[in-house]
Amino acid sequence: MRYQGDRKGSLMGRRGFSQIAALASVAVLAVSACSGSTATTAPVASTGPVASTAVATPTPLVVGTPAGKSGQIVSIGGKDHILVRWFVGLGSGTNPAQITLQQTVVSDFNALQDKRTDGVMPIVLSLEIVQNNTATDILKTEIASNNAPDLIGPVGIKGRAGFAGEFIDMTPLIAKAGYDMTKYPQSLVDTMKDGQTGALLGIPYAVYPSYIFFDKDLFDEAGLKYPPQKVGDQYTMPDGSKVAWTWDTVRNIAMLLSVDKNGKDATQAGFDPANQVQFGFEFQWTEGRRMASAFGSGSFVAADKKTAQFPDDWKTAWTWYYNGIWKDHFIANDTERNSDLLAKGNVLSSGHAAMGHMFQWYICCMSADATKPGAFKKWDIAVMPANAAGKTTAPINIDTFTIDKNSAVAQRAFEVQAYIVTRLDLMALYGGTPAIGDQLGYFKTVVDPTFAKQFPGNVVNWQVALDMEGYAESPNHEAEMPNYIKAMDDYGKVFSTLATTQGLDMTKVFSDVTTALQADFAAGS
Amino acid sequence: MVIVEDKESVHAPPQRKMSLARRETLWGLAFLSPWLFGLVVFTALPIVASLALSFTNFNIIHPESIKFIGLDNYARMWSELLNNGAVGSSLGVTARFALMSVPLLICLALGLALLLNQKLLAGKPVFRTLFFMPVQIPLVASTIVWQGFLNGSTGWLAQILHGLGLPSPDWFSDPAWALQGLVLLGIWGVGNMMLIFLAGLQGVPTELYEAVKVDGGGAWARFRHVTLPMISPVLFYNILISIIGVSQYFTQAYVIDPLGRGNPGGSTFFYNMNLYKEGWTYNNMGYASALAWLMMVIVVVAALVLFRTSARWVFYAGGER
Amino acid sequence: MTGTAMPLPSVAKKRSTRARTVRFGISKLGVTLFTASMAMIFLLPLGYMILTSVKDNNQITALNAPLWPATPEQYTAGDGQVYTVYQVTMTDGTVQDLALEKPGRVQSTFINPKDGTEVTWQGNWRALSSVWSFSIKWDNFTTVLDVLNFPLLLRNTLIVSVIGTIGAVSSATIVAFGFARFRIPGKDGLFLVLIMTIMLPFQVLLIPQYIAFRAVGWTGTWLPLIVPVFFANAYNVFLLRQYFLTLPRELDEAAQLDGASPLRILWSVIVPQAWPAIIAVSLFHFFFSWNDFFAPLIYLNSHPELATMTVGLQAFSATYASSGSGYLTQAASLFALIVPVMIFFVAQRVFMRGVVISGVEK
Incomplete structure (x- = not known):
């Protein structure tokens, strides 16, 4: 039998081409429709980490700066900087308000580093935020391909659990920095220890009773x-x-x-x-x-x-x-x-x-x-x-910051966390209480003002929170x-x-x- | 059918046939070359790597301590299969799901494609778009929608059933119903298969239907003797691809239980979930690779069986050679 | 049929044609109505999705709330307190709109919004309905647009999917032609290898792939998402091969006798006959690429300027879904749905040929 192929073929062919043309025009339209508005926001990746840290991130939920290799020397403004990578996502830190503040903290830190005059090479801190539900997988992929970040946190015991043996013992760094660990309640310090080796993985940072x-x-x-x-x-x-x-x-x-x-x-x-x-x-x-x-x-x-x-x-x-x-x-x-x-x-x-x-x-x-x-x-x-x-x-719950065992810049990463810990505004946004220091004062001066604005007339008795820490x-x-x-x-x-x-x-x-x-x-x- | 008849219209002299065959082979290989190149450069490496890793204790967060451990992973798998451990139970869940969902989806997709190809249907473009639409929603989002839709107390389905005076299952909160819930959810993805059947139906020559009509055949005869044989190649495709799909079923179950334990009560602990847990949660990527290769063997056997039987039920109008 | 009792032949013909048209119309209506009702059932969850996406938290968690998006009427008392207004059946049988000031198990105190007087009422306030007025919460979409850079995500996704689709379809067409039409020694084995490449789950392939792409410096770019696609994917090749095999060979052979090269045959004979399958494959790859999640997530990690739609959506839903605001996720997903649906609507017209199924010719 004769197949009606050729007639149908040409017919379908024409129709097919017109389909493709129509599809292509839809796509082109859509691309051109949005490229106008994105031209201003799309940062140029090649300008290096600092450039994109400075650029307002277009998508607050998908955050990061092009992560070079940790410890890499980057020249910014004619001055050498050493790259330290901060990874957020295993615990708190992934909601929009927290993301924005973390970015501010990073640029504040970088600005401070730029001004340092003690002759030590300034740090350029690069922030990588991954949503909680994928953070573990991403971090493991980075570790498996020898591309781990340096500073990881805030992270609690459970968040750390999948990474046994991955973080350094901070004891020498703590000793070098002259921290007095006896100021911290022993029960809090105990939670910072690796269950197998007893290594101290971090300093108690945010406490959440x-x-x-x-x-x-x-x-x-x-x-x-x-x-x-x-x-x-x-x-x-x-x-x-x-x-x-x-x-x-x-x-x-x-x-x-x-x-x-x-x-x-x-x-x-x-x-x-x-x-x-x-x-x-x-x-x-x-x-x-x-x-x-x-x-x-x-x-x-x-x-x-x-x-x-x-x-x-x-x-x-x-x-x-x-x-x-x-x-x-x-x-x-x-x-x-x-x-x-x-x-x-x-x-x-x-x-x-x-x-x-x-x-x-x-x-x-x-x-x-x-x-x-x-x-x-x-x-x-x-x-x-x-x-x-x-x-x-x-x-x-207690969160801390940990440092990856393969980090080439552990000492510098420790410096970074020492700065982050001083940012009580970030602590408040995480919902934590500082592990030591004037906790009630912190609630009165940092937490209450934001809550009073949000919930006028609703006074929360934060003494309960402090008491519960005691229990x-x-x-x-x-x-x-x-x-x-x-x-x-x-x-x-x-x-x-x-x-x-x-x-x-x-x-x-x-x-x-x-x-x-x-x-x-x-x-x- | 008449179509297969006039195949050997070209009779080349024996001498030229040799060189013709060689030329054909060369041309064929030339056409396969993009894939062969991609296979060597992109695809083969991870596949071979996974096979090699399956004989090691590769731990994803301690890649440096990798060690060759022979068949240990396979031995462990074997024991978890025999004593109904994670391998056995997850294979069971996957098989149950496959038996419920694959035949249902294929029939539904074929039925829909026939319906949406009807002369008698007005507004075909709209209906095709509507039935295909859910496929375009990212799986995570559509699973969240179904969680809300199927909720046993405030979900729409429960409210409809209660309105009719019927009890509603708790679906994703009930170990006895969670798998059926996922089957329902799967129906939302029928669009892909429907589209393939629709494409297949476009290739059925109208003359064949007229021939059946002349012979006095009804709708069933047309379906049985024309449509079905003519679209059997794409039916074959759909069956094999669904089997591969089920063997890797993951995202929806992961949304239902983000900790990947197969909750409620392990009822959604699919094979691939166990693999993911082993590789990514417990860091045993070596063992996970072995799990992947076990499933590979199972699916290859299924594929070979399908290919073997296909001679009996798949009809290629262009001949298969 | 030439009896005198019969009407004139021409009239009879006209009538029977008309009867046939009517019958055709009725069956058409029936089939269409049937399909419409099927579609309605099928899309019920989508209805839930759409309605939820234009409601706010207040309505979603409210008792006795209507199905349609609405806002309960509020009353602001003199002291600035805001109360919800309910329809209250009074003891005399009348229904009044009153603001619930102090709910109680046995008796509740209401305020009459008209004059500010307090009314004490005995009964179960939980059974009362608020006074709802229709109101669509476009805010949800605004929130989505505030948090997600939609134009950027859309642009990135379109670039990756359009380029990828071109590569996927052209390479698959070529390779499928090779598998469908040429005698190659060991072809069955090769074909099995082809299919085996999609049998391993991505979870075990990811790390070797990532390491390889990192070694060549492709992470942080779109290359891992685009380049491999140009070398024929098994799903597409398999489908096209199946379709090519349904095409009779007479035309190929005729063209071959006319001296056409295999490339020419593919382009002028096979492709024109296979448009439906080629369009189907294009759509599959396009939507696959559109909805692909894990690969963009890990390869573009730390590169928000390159992120694709699903990565953005996922981040969005991870933030909001767990806090009980799945409705925002649904608003975002719906928004993301617009372009693919448009594209599909245009593309599906290739399946317009249809077959004569009914006894009635067209």
Whole structure:
């Protein structure tokens, strides 16, 4: 048979060409439409690191200066500079306001260096910011290809965990700089140590204690008294009885603060958990060890550093949490937590959670504008409740700056971090508290002014934050375990089922965790 | 069918045939040369490197301490396969997902392509654009949309189901439903395959349909005896590419559980997620490379089976040689 | 059919034509309506995406909020406090718009916005609806544009995708022709090798690739994203080869007898017949390149002036999605969708030929 090819062929051909022409013109139009506005902002890469540091970054979220090799000598204005690279992304530092301030800090630092007259070659600091969710992968790629940055931070214990053996022991640099480490609380210094080698990986920088955030409006609506702001203060129940501020008390009032759409609270008959619209308590963005440590310090690994264990306080904690979700209905389950009503996980900001446990870094991103994410109206902070034994424990995060082991300019990188640490404005934007020094003064002069502007009339009692630092957990909930990341994944897997699965046998949950951890510990040693 | 018949119209004398064959080979190689060059320069190196790394303990943050460890990685893989460790369970998740999603997507894509190729349909350009649109949304963004859409309490689907008096699954919060949720999400990516089928349908000569009509065949006969054989080459392509796609399924599951543990309850712990965790989270890139090569072997076997059977069901109007 | 009882032949013909047209019209309407309803179901999540992208945090987390974008009416009291206005059913059965001053479990205090008087009301305030008025939050898009340099991202992405597409399609066409039409010893083996190149996941290839590109100094440029594309990718070659194989050989052979070279045959015989597949491949590569994330992220890391759309979007969503503001991510993604959709709409017309499926000829 004769195929109709040639007729169709030419026809399709013409049409094809016109398609391509049309496509090309769309593309050209689009390119020309935007090139006009970008001509002014696109920096020229070839002018070197300083030129682009100075240029206003067009995309505040994708930040960096062309990263030369660390330790490279760069000539700027006829003067030799030594390049030091600062990597941000493993911890705080990736929201737009923080990014902008970090850029300012870098240009301030570079300006200071330019002015130095002591004969030491000035530093040119180059900043690389990678969003949290990809930071680990990017940093590992750079390390694997022998292109690691020099200064890495702010970073906490967990952020460092994937990089065992990657950071230098800072002890000699600290000794050389003449720092007095005894000024720092020993518990904070301990968290800076490499779990395997005991090397000191950094100096405690930003401390983020945790406490209870609460929504005053929701307490008012329920006719309940606010939670206590001093350890040891009692709580007055609606019937006038005074009770100790314990996790039991939290449960009891959280149930009163959990409401369904008919207005019934979780203690009332006919309460409808399927249509719950308000929750009494939330462990926001939580994690198995963090929430457990709020009930008492502990560790999954015994003192011998190889036996898996499940501390009794932690069993109590997990059970409290599980019952809070499925039995007493004062904590949202996984579905509810990720719903639009509860702001897809940022539950405390949704206006439908009365209390929550959170770290201080959370204040970085609170907003008084209800139309914006992280919205809050009238709020304050309260102390952590005590456990059954009457002991109060506050989980704590501590960030530091670390230096890469392959850095050719470790000494200079140390100089950079010594400068960054003095920038309390940056500290405030990270939501941290300085590890030493006048902390209350810091809150009064640096933090309060910005908060008073944002939340007029809403005075936050920062003394609570300072007090909670005094009740910090020890060991830290993020402390070392053998085979750290794998172990974290394995208990994390089980912990997440507490919020997704009803009808769990808690005894089995505990034994599952210890079995999995024991295997990890054995494999890791 | 008539098309295959007049193939050997050129009868060259035997002597010239030799040189013709050689010339044909040379021309063919010339046409393959861009790819061959790229293969040597860009593609082969990482592939060979990954094979070599699979016999080492390569740790991505300690590249300097790399050591040849023989078949240790493969031995570990074997044991994790046998005792239903990470390899076994992640293969299970991947296979379950493949069985649910590949046939569904292929049928759906073919159905849509037939529908959007209909004479009887008005506004084809608009519909084609609409059905293709979700493919153009970056995967991360579309997965976030589906998380909201499928949420068991405030998601639209749950609200519709509740409105109809039906219970709604918790999808990504329920180990028993998360995989099905991902299958649903996958339907949003049907546009690519649909487009390939549409392209295939353009190559079906209209005369063939008329021939069936003359023979008194109905719509089914036209589909069965003309459309299906004529587009079988692209159907073959779609099947093989979907299998490769599932073997590397990652992004959506990673958005559902950014820690890559396959939550809820390990139900979305895909093979490639395990590979990513090993290579990038636990830094065992040597072992991850071995995992990649195991999957490579599995997919190559699947591909070979497909190629072998293709003689029976794939019809090349231009002949295959 | 020439009975006297029958109408005149010409009239009968006209009528049957008209009947056929009507029947055709009805089936067309039916098929179109069916497709439209399918499209509606298919695009429900997109509807959710669009509506969410023009709402604000306040509405998204509100109780009893409408589906459409809206703002609740607010009342500012004399002391400067702002309260939300609700529709309240009073004891006498009338409905009044009152501002909720002090919500309570059993009774709540409202302010009448008209005269500022306080009203005490018994009931469950959570069941009340606010007074919503339609309002689209264009602010979300402004926020996106404030944070992301859209023109720059768009320009970069277009450059990378357009150049890449040209390279990908031309090289794939050439190589696919080689695989489809020539007898080469060991071709099956080569073809298997071709397909094997896409069987390894990028996660294990990344580091060797990165090291190689860094060694030649290509990191921090677009070269790793563009140059390899010019050497034929297996997805594209495989698809085009499949399509070329469906093309009958008569035309090739006729051209060959006329003395045309293989290049000439590819250009004048194969390509014109294969436009649908070539356009499909162009679109795939274009959208692949448009949505490619990890490669631009690592190769262009620290080079914001070269960043592509997805890198920007990803950074954006990483910042905002975790803080509960996925709606901003969705606004950004929608914004980024405009150009690709336009391009697709123009390009898809190549699939216009269609086949005669119905019993009715056109």
